[in-house]
Amino acid sequence: xxxxTKGKYGVRxxxxxxxxxxxxxxxxxEIAERQQISLSYxxxxxxxxxxxxxIESVRGPHGGYELARKPVELTIGDVVRALEGxxxxxxxxxxxxxxxxxxxxxxxxxxxxxxxxxxxxxxALDSITxxxxxxxxxxxxxxHPAHRKKLVAAGKGAC
Amino acid sequence: xxxxTKGKYGVRxxxxxxxxxxxxxxxxxEIAERQQISLSYxxxxxxxxxxxxxIESVRGPHGGYELARKPVELTIGDVVRALEGxxxxxxxxxxxxxxxxxxxxxxxxxxxxxxxxxxxxxxALDSITxxxxxxxxxxxxxxHPAHRKKLVAAGKGAC
DNA sequence: AAAATACTTGACAGATTTAGTCAGGTTTGT
DNA sequence: ACAAACCTGACTAAATCTGTCAAGTATTTT
Ligand code: FES
Ligand code: FES
Numbered sequence: 001x002x003x004x005t006k007g008k009y010g011v012r013x014x015x016x017x018x019x020x021x022x023x024x025x026x027x028x029x030e031i032a033e034r035q036q037i038s039l040s041y042x043x044x045x046x047x048x049x050x051x052x053x054x055i056e057s058v059r060g061p062h063g064g065y066e067l068a069r070k071p072v073e074l075t076i077g078d079v080v081r082a083l084e085g086x087x088x089x090x091x092x093x094x095x096x097x098x099x100x101x102x103x104x105x106x107x108x109x110x111x112x113x114x115x116x117x118x119x120x121x122x123x124a125l126d127s128i129t130x131x132x133x134x135x136x137x138x139x140x141x142x143x144h145p146a147h148r149k150k151l152v153a154a155g156k157g158a159c
Numbered sequence: 160x161x162x163x164t165k166g167k168y169g170v171r172x173x174x175x176x177x178x179x180x181x182x183x184x185x186x187x188x189e190i191a192e193r194q195q196i197s198l199s200y201x202x203x204x205x206x207x208x209x210x211x212x213x214i215e216s217v218r219g220p221h222g223g224y225e226l227a228r229k230p231v232e233l234t235i236g237d238v239v240r241a242l243e244g245x246x247x248x249x250x251x252x253x254x255x256x257x258x259x260x261x262x263x264x265x266x267x268x269x270x271x272x273x274x275x276x277x278x279x280x281x282x283a284l285d286s287i288t289x290x291x292x293x294x295x296x297x298x299x300x301x302x303h304p305a306h307r308k309k310l311v312a313a314g315k316g317a318c
Numbered sequence: 319a320a321a322a323t324a325c326t327t328g329a330c331a332g333a334t335t336t337a338g339t340c341a342g343g344t345t346t347g348t
Numbered sequence: 349a350c351a352a353a354c355c356t357g358a359c360t361a362a363a364t365c366t367g368t369c370a371a372g373t374a375t376t377t378t
Binding site: 186187188202203205206209216217218219220221222223224 | 351352353354355356
């Protein structure tokens with residue numbers, strides 16, 4: 001039940017992009033430095049977010065990435081789904097799952113369990129918008145790259 | 160955001176043990192057959208559940224496993240925690256996490272997010288008891304080993 | 319037009335985790 | 349004593365994760 005770094009990095013990167021909302025695109029290099037994420041890896045992540053319609057890219061000098069919608073319309077759930085795939089605790093609860101290799105419906109005791117829990121997770125993820133994050137973070141500007149760098153060097157724990 | 164087979168098999172195995180509640184121990188071989196789980200692998204799983212105080216073992220002939228508490232006092236959350244470790248979306252939200260390599264507290268934007276979501280997940284998991292599962296399953300006895308066997312052979316999807 | 323900036327895409331590899339096997343051992347009822 | 353049944357730890361193959369790398373394509377500034 002851990003999140004992969006993709007999801008965690010994605011939220012952190014989007015947080016930076018969201019902070020820049022309304023001020024034009026933010027360069028990927030800038031994001032990578034502020035959040036101490038490998039630039040090459042970040043490219044992969046941002047590309048996925050682009051395909052999911054969460055961010056838009058502006059090419060050429062002074063280009064970068066910007067939010068495709070207002071922070072209030074972007075939830076953590078959107079990001080996690082884009083980066084980690086659909087929230088389904090079991091394979092047969094995924095959207096396109098076939099009946100083959102699966103009890104489906106009332107025959108399967110476990111299905112109801114994982115389905116119910118999955119719904120709660122989505123609810124929780126979708127209840128948090130980037131607007132809220134921005135508001136919560138307003139003013140506090142203590143997450144300096146240097147600090148983050150030390151953490152990443154330590155190896156474990158960064159979220 | 161997938162569950163590992165440990166968690167899924169664990170719930171299925173415990174479901175069988177719970178069905179036998181009050182009727183003495185159930186042999187591991189029996190469980191493995193009914194749920195089509197590899198016997199050797201199941202040993203690992205049951206051992207963990209034993210260490211977690213969820214089941215008790217009876218050794219010797221006619222031995223087996225039985226629930227250590229009443230089905231109404233056993234939740235899916237107990238099982239998942241025992242088999243997949245503490246529910247913590249990020250490493251630094253685990254119980255014994257140190258401050259080293261981690262912002263902790265209000266400095267970290269992401270912390271609140273993953274913490275809040277984690278709580279909701281625990282809530283959902285802990286709201287489902289095996290009593291409920293037994294009740295729901297009462298009478299329906301259509302999950303035959305043969306059927307499950309076909310599913311497992313199919314490779315994907317069993318939950 | 320050329321150069322600079324920045325995004326795009328796909329292949330690849332090392333580390334880690336998962337899923338499962340195996341080979342013994344120990345305990346206990348008959 | 350014997351057999352049924354659990355106990356334990358080591359081991360491995362496969363999958364996934366976490367990045368890296370290299371060679372593109374697109375856009376804007378000068
Ligand atoms: S890095 Fe540990 S709380 Fe965020
Ligand atoms: S096996 Fe697919 S719903 Fe349970």
